[in-house]
Amino acid sequence: MSARFVFEGGRVLDPAAGDDDVRDVVVAGGLIAGPEAAEGAERIDARGLVIAPGLVDLHTHLREPGDEHKETVATGTRAAAVGGYTAVAAMANTQPVADNAAVIQAVRELAAAAGLCEVYPVGAITKGLQGEQLAEMGEMVEAGVRVFSDDGHPVPTARLLRNALLYVKAFGDDVVLAEHAEDPSLVEGGHMHEGALSSALGLAGRPAEAEEIVVARDLVLARATGGRIHLCHLSSARSVELVRRARSEGIRVTAEVTPHHLTFTDEDLSTYDTDLKMDPPLRSAEDRDALRAGLADGTIDAVATDHAPHAIEEKEAEFDRAPPGTIGLETALGVILTELVHPGFLPLSRALDALSTAPARILGAGDHGGPIEAGRPANLTVFDPDQGWVVEAPFASKARNSAFLGRRLRGRVTHTVFQGALVVADGKPTR
Amino acid sequence: MNEHLLSMHDLSAADVTRILDTAESFREVGTRVIKKVPALRGRTVVNFFLENSTRTRISFELAAKRLSADVINFSAGGSSVAKGESLKDTALTLQAMGADAIVIRHSSSGSPLQLTRWVDAHVLNAGDGTHEHPTQGLLDLYTMREKLGRLEGLRVGIVGDVLHSRVARSLSFGLVKMGAEVTLVGPPTLIPPDASAWGVQVSYDIEGVLPKLDVCYVLRVQRERQRLEYFPSVREYARLFGITRDRVALMPEGGLIMHPGPMNRGVEIDSDVADLPRSVIEEQVTNGIAVRMALLFQLLGGAKGEAA
Numbered sequence: 001m002s003a004r005f006v007f008e009g010g011r012v013l014d015p016a017a018g019d020d021d022v023r024d025v026v027v028a029g030g031l032i033a034g035p036e037a038a039e040g041a042e043r044i045d046a047r048g049l050v051i052a053p054g055l056v057d058l059h060t061h062l063r064e065p066g067d068e069h070k071e072t073v074a075t076g077t078r079a080a081a082v083g084g085y086t087a088v089a090a091m092a093n094t095q096p097v098a099d100n101a102a103v104i105q106a107v108r109e110l111a112a113a114a115g116l117c118e119v120y121p122v123g124a125i126t127k128g129l130q131g132e133q134l135a136e137m138g139e140m141v142e143a144g145v146r147v148f149s150d151d152g153h154p155v156p157t158a159r160l161l162r163n164a165l166l167y168v169k170a171f172g173d174d175v176v177l178a179e180h181a182e183d184p185s186l187v188e189g190g191h192m193h194e195g196a197l198s199s200a201l202g203l204a205g206r207p208a209e210a211e212e213i214v215v216a217r218d219l220v221l222a223r224a225t226g227g228r229i230h231l232c233h234l235s236s237a238r239s240v241e242l243v244r245r246a247r248s249e250g251i252r253v254t255a256e257v258t259p260h261h262l263t264f265t266d267e268d269l270s271t272y273d274t275d276l277k278m279d280p281p282l283r284s285a286e287d288r289d290a291l292r293a294g295l296a297d298g299t300i301d302a303v304a305t306d307h308a309p310h311a312i313e314e315k316e317a318e319f320d321r322a323p324p325g326t327i328g329l330e331t332a333l334g335v336i337l338t339e340l341v342h343p344g345f346l347p348l349s350r351a352l353d354a355l356s357t358a359p360a361r362i363l364g365a366g367d368h369g370g371p372i373e374a375g376r377p378a379n380l381t382v383f384d385p386d387q388g389w390v391v392e393a394p395f396a397s398k399a400r401n402s403a404f405l406g407r408r409l410r411g412r413v414t415h416t417v418f419q420g421a422l423v424v425a426d427g428k429p430t431r
Numbered sequence: 432m433n434e435h436l437l438s439m440h441d442l443s444a445a446d447v448t449r450i451l452d453t454a455e456s457f458r459e460v461g462t463r464v465i466k467k468v469p470a471l472r473g474r475t476v477v478n479f480f481l482e483n484s485t486r487t488r489i490s491f492e493l494a495a496k497r498l499s500a501d502v503i504n505f506s507a508g509g510s511s512v513a514k515g516e517s518l519k520d521t522a523l524t525l526q527a528m529g530a531d532a533i534v535i536r537h538s539s540s541g542s543p544l545q546l547t548r549w550v551d552a553h554v555l556n557a558g559d560g561t562h563e564h565p566t567q568g569l570l571d572l573y574t575m576r577e578k579l580g581r582l583e584g585l586r587v588g589i590v591g592d593v594l595h596s597r598v599a600r601s602l603s604f605g606l607v608k609m610g611a612e613v614t615l616v617g618p619p620t621l622i623p624p625d626a627s628a629w630g631v632q633v634s635y636d637i638e639g640v641l642p643k644l645d646v647c648y649v650l651r652v653q654r655e656r657q658r659l660e661y662f663p664s665v666r667e668y669a670r671l672f673g674i675t676r677d678r679v680a681l682m683p684e685g686g687l688i689m690h691p692g693p694m695n696r697g698v699e700i701d702s703d704v705a706d707l708p709r710s711v712i713e714e715q716v717t718n719g720i721a722v723r724m725a726l727l728f729q730l731l732g733g734a735k736g737e738a739a
Binding site: 194195196198199200201202203204205207271272313316317318319320321 | 517518519537539540541542544545559560561562563594597600623624625626628629
């Protein structure tokens with residue numbers, strides 16, 4: 001990277017270094033540079049803007065290969081860049097499934113060709129996500145995979161998950177199994193949080209205990225094996241409590257929560273808006289408040305988007321026939337600022353830790369998440385914490401199924417620096 | 432009243448009373464030799480039925496025809512829907528053909544509300560999934576008011592598979608709105624979670640509830656639910672919750688037995704109970720036509736003023 005530029009007078013908020021001060025940040029040759037390199041560099045006025053480590057998403061569906069009508073690696077990483085992300089973990093539920101090194105390598109190459117954001121493919125725990133036989137995780141570890149998941153479903157039996165946790169110990173201490181915690185027998189046929197509203201709307205429920213049962217099982221197995229579990233998109237208050245207790249007992253567990261579970265409740269589904277249909281579902285106000293508290297006190301490590309693009313006609317269907325999920329990469333930072341930081345629920349430094357530093361650590365993404373120091377790879381997000389905007393289509397993503405459509409947000413990404421290059425400037429992609 | 436009828440929640444108590452009063456004036460039409468009035472001449476009503484139904488479709492068809500509207504029946508079998516056309520595209524096609532009202536029956540909860548986002552026509556919910564069946568609820572309110580003279584303070588038990596019943600929802604919401612006291616009775620597995628939020632009581636003891644009921648409203652229980660583990664067997668269901676002659680004897684004098692049909696005789700209701708004088712199941716059917724005439728008239732007749 002030959003680009004050389006300097007952000008002048010920005011507020012540098014670097015959770016990895018514990019820094020929060022106003023200074024210039026110089027980027028040269030793909031790296032953060034010292035002030036001496038500012039001479040002759042392109043100047044970017046960053047007064048009033050926040051400069052942070054590039055955001056890192058632990059939970060993105062890029063859909064390629066197989067579902068290119070929903071999203072591609074190119075469009076998904078463009079959405080990521082626009083949202084301030086410099087690294088995303090791409091879920092394995094593609095067609096073919098990312099359960100072997102060839103698919104992993106193919107996704108990486110597509111990402112490299114797009115050049116907008118680093119993609120860390122997540123490998124499947126079981127072959128074809130079928131929940132029957134372990135995938136060849138050793139080969140995928142050699143190909144650089146560090147997080148495995150059968151996302152969409154938990155590993156179905158305790159025996160299989162126990163074996164998976166034991167098996168990956170051969171590959172070192174930092175391989176993580178990420179679980180979508182919902183007991184299939186309790187959520188079969190369900191479309192929203194089970195409660196008074198699902199009863200009134202005549203929609204079969206997905207009860208909170210479906211999540212709590214799997215969380216509890218997984219924590220027991222993590223303790224027994226000494227393995228590492230990462231819990232995806234927590235949604236229930238009692239799940240947060242289970243994780244809090246497990247952490248205090250030294251069980252190796254990390255957890256994520258999505259911007260939509262931190263924002264909405266089941267009450268928002270009263271109009272059968274399919275953009276608000278999620279797995280796990282949006283739950284009660286008490287659940288949402290417990291998620292916020294868990295994120296604030298660090299019980300929940302990271303904010304992850306669960307960016308789940310779908311085609312227009314797929315979401316424009318009967319509620320029980322529409323696929324679950326919302327896109328989220330382009331709105332995550334704005335939502336967290338609007339819903340949690342500006343109202344005072346979450347300090348900005350903790351928000352950026354949860355959006356960048358903590359997920360980079362879980363993912364093993366050493367080039368991301370800070371610190372913002374001379375000599376480090378230049379992966380940065382620059383945003384205006386006060387810029388107001390309304391979420392509306394079109395998006396950089398190929399999809400438009402955003403739960404946040406029509407909402408006014410405060411805070412927006414202005415620049416994204418990926419591997420030393422300005423891939424987003426003044427809020428727009430440059431490539 | 433809104434321009435659609437999607438849910439009992441769309442109606443105020445005053446709306447309900449006006450609909451029932453209007454239905455009363457239309458019921459006389461059904462007793463004439465020439466059962467027709469010109470109220471909706473030139474208007475087009477589409478019966479858009481994506482789920483099997485005989486009585487509701489025929490009832491709506493008769494209601495529209497007695498008001499002199501043109502009626503088109505559009506069912507799932509053999510239609511574009513069977514060929515994979517989306518609900519939205521099919522609805523837009525019906526709209527392009529000039530439908531003034533779309534009467535929709537669909538297996539998906541919420542689909543009538545979704546339809547209103549795509550078409551300008553008046554939408555009437557003729558049953559959506561396990562959500563609501565408001566015209567059934569209204570004809571049941573009509574029948575209770577006609578037989579017992581009032582709705583306020585009436586004690587109504589709704590017995591059976593409430594969880595999967597759109598009829599139970601519309602009827603509960605309507606009765607609570609009109610000041611009646613509703614008790615849902617059934618095995619706990621078939622009572623919706625947090626149903627008490629509807630303003631109703633819940634009981635698992637049919638014999639304890641019956642002596643305090645003005646109306647025992649019996650729901651259809653599908654044998655399918657047994658397979659899905661909601662109860663052990665149809666036999667045990669009938670033993671614990673079936674409405675038998677002995678149980679009916681526990682009700683006060685003059686108490687009514689109602690059922691939305693079609694009945695599973697010998698499961699939720701015994702044959703000799705269904706045929707008792709206090710069973711008003713056939714009258715429910717007759718009243719359904721008048722109530723649907725009232726609804727079509729209020730939605731379509733008032734819109735342009737000329738037909739009223």
